[in-house]
Structure formats: structure tokens, C-alpha cells
Amino acid sequence: MSKIIFNDVHKSFDGGLQVLNGVSLSINEEESHIILGQSGCGKSVLLKCLLGIIKIDSGEILVDKISINDEKHSKEYLKKFSILFQGNALFDSMTIIENVIFGANQINKNKSECRKIAEEKLLAVGLERRVFDSYPAEISGGMQKRAALARAIAIEPEILLFDEPTSGLDPITGGVICNLLKDTLKSLKVTALTITHDIKVAEFLSDRVSVLNKGNIVWTGHTQDMETCGNEFVENFHRASNAISNKQR
Ligand SMILES: Nc1ncnc2c1ncn2[C@@H]1O[C@H](COP(=O)(O)OP(=O)(O)O)[C@@H](O)[C@H]1O
Ligand SMILES: [Mg+2]
Numbered sequence: 001m002s003k004i005i006f007n008d009v010h011k012s013f014d015g016g017l018q019v020l021n022g023v024s025l026s027i028n029e030e031e032s033h034i035i036l037g038q039s040g041c042g043k044s045v046l047l048k049c050l051l052g053i054i055k056i057d058s059g060e061i062l063v064d065k066i067s068i069n070d071e072k073h074s075k076e077y078l079k080k081f082s083i084l085f086q087g088n089a090l091f092d093s094m095t096i097i098e099n100v101i102f103g104a105n106q107i108n109k110n111k112s113e114c115r116k117i118a119e120e121k122l123l124a125v126g127l128e129r130r131v132f133d134s135y136p137a138e139i140s141g142g143m144q145k146r147a148a149l150a151r152a153i154a155i156e157p158e159i160l161l162f163d164e165p166t167s168g169l170d171p172i173t174g175g176v177i178c179n180l181l182k183d184t185l186k187s188l189k190v191t192a193l194t195i196t197h198d199i200k201v202a203e204f205l206s207d208r209v210s211v212l213n214k215g216n217i218v219w220t221g222h223t224q225d226m227e228t229c230g231n232e233f234v235e236n237f238h239r240a241s242n243a244i245s246n247k248q249r
Pocket of ligand 2: 044164
């Protein structure tokens with residue numbers, strides 16, 4: 001069953017080009033779907049449209065058949081989501097555990113329950129108790145990413161959104177975080193939507209991938225079929241990405 005539906009979504013900015021030019025896409029319940037595209041192609045804009053942060057010009061976006069434009073159900077709509085932002089977006093002035101408690105606070109639980117949930121989630125993402133009272137600046141980028149993930153799952157979302165989950169991390173830490181995201185998705189039974197320009201992330205984390213180019217989804221399928229899918233842009237993107245990552249090795 002479809003969890004998220006984009007139907008002919010258009011978005012342009014004043015004086016700018018058409019960023020989304022009729023995006024149609026259906027994401028299944030409990031699938032891990034990746035939107036892959038070059039930087040600047042509109043991935044973050046698409047995510048912001050899904051969250052209602054940016055208003056679409058036309059078309060519709062539905063989650064469990066509820067429209068983003070349905071004001072009466074907007075609270076119910078937004079409660080389904082949790083997002084792991086690019087760059088983590090932890091609160092600098094809060095300790096690691098306070099950051100996660102802040103997430104847990106968003107579901108109606110009392111103070112001691114929130115603390116218990118926060119501890120549980122921090123341990124689940126592999127952080128040790130000794131860093132719970134540290135501030136974000138005192139721990140590594142990889143640990144910050146773990147803390148941000150703990151905060152994201154502390155609200156027990158139905159849909160997890162990952163915005164460029166490995167950007168800003170070195171390749172080894174990026175690989176570790178990808179593994180962690182995969183394990184997390186397996187244990188949680190959530191629907192996941194990840195946006196990335198990194199084909200390795202897509203290969204590792206996706207059930208299906210959709211490629212965004214020039215404002216449209218030009219292909220949806222399994223990463224192993226990209227190379228021979230018949231779409232010139234997708235095949236070139238696949239070839240170029242792999243050429244780069246082979247060089248890095
Ligand atoms: N609020 C905005 N106002 C004007 N242009 C924007 C805005 N947000 C994004 N854009 C433009 O939309 C395009 C897609 O951006 P974005 O979705 O951030 O790309 P990416 O695929 O790298 O996430 C870019 O050309 C960007 O400059
Ligand atoms: Mg982006």
C-alpha cells in the first residue's frame with residue numbers, strides 16, 4: 001500500500017527556474033525509498049514540500065491519503081514524520097541526552113518516561129553513557145550523527161526522512177552510519193525516504209530508488225538495474241558515480 005504519494009507536483013521560485021516540474025511518485029508502506037540526483041536538482045525542495053515548509057504551486061502530496069493542504073488534519077499529517085537533517089541540527093547549548101529528551105517530549109509522555117526513552121534510543125544507536133552529558137561540540141561528527149538519529153527516532157515516527165545522511169562524514173564513518181541506518185530501519189518498521197547524491201548510499205540503503213533530474217522523476221527501480229535501464233541520464237549518472245568512487249579507493 002502507498003504511504004506517500006506525489007502527484008504532478010510543481011514548484012518554482014520567483015524569477016527562478018521550475019525546480020519541480022510535475023513530480024509523480026508513490027512510496028510504499030515500510031519501504032526504504034531513495035531519491036537520487038545531482039546537487040541542486042531539487043531534492044531538498046521536494047523534502048520541504050513534503051513537510052509543508054515550502055508550499056507547492058500545483059499538484060498534490062498525500063500521506064495516508066491525507067493531503068498536505070488539508071489544514072484540518074495538518075497536525076495529524078506532520079506527527080507522522082521525523083527528520084534527520086543534513087548537518088545534524090543538534091542544539092549546541094543542550095547536552096546529548098537533553099537533545100534526545102527534547103525529541104521524546106514531542107510525544108505525550110511524562111518527564112521520567114522521556115528520559116528513559118532517550119537513554120534507550122541513545123544506547124540503541126551505539127552511544128555510551130559517558131557521552132550522554134557531553135555537549136555536541138565535544139563529540140565527533142559520527143557521534144553527533146548518532147545522537148541526531150536517536151532524537152529522530154525518539155518521537156516514534158511512522159516516516160523517517162534522511163537528508164544527505166553521509167555528507168560531511170569521512171567515508172569510513174559514512175559507511176558505519178549507513179549500516180546503523182539500515183539496522184535502525186529493520187528494527188523499526190517505518191517508511192523511510194532518503195535524499196542523496198551518493199549512489200553508494202542508494203545501493204546500500206534502498207529497496208527502490210527514484211532518480212530526479214530537471215524537475216522530474218526520470219526513473220524508479222532497483223539500483224542493480226540502473227546500469228542497463230535504458231534511460232541515458234540514469235545510466236550516465238550510474239557510470240560517472242562509480243568511476244568517481246573507484247578512483248577514491
Ligand atoms: N527558498 C528558495 N528560493 C529560491 N530558490 C531556491 C530556494 N530553495 C531552493 N532553491 C533553488 O532550487 C534548486 C534546488 O535546490 P535544492 O533542492 O536545495 O537542491 P538539492 O538537490 O541539492 O537538495 C536550486 O537551484 C536552489 O537554488
Ligand atoms: Mg539538498
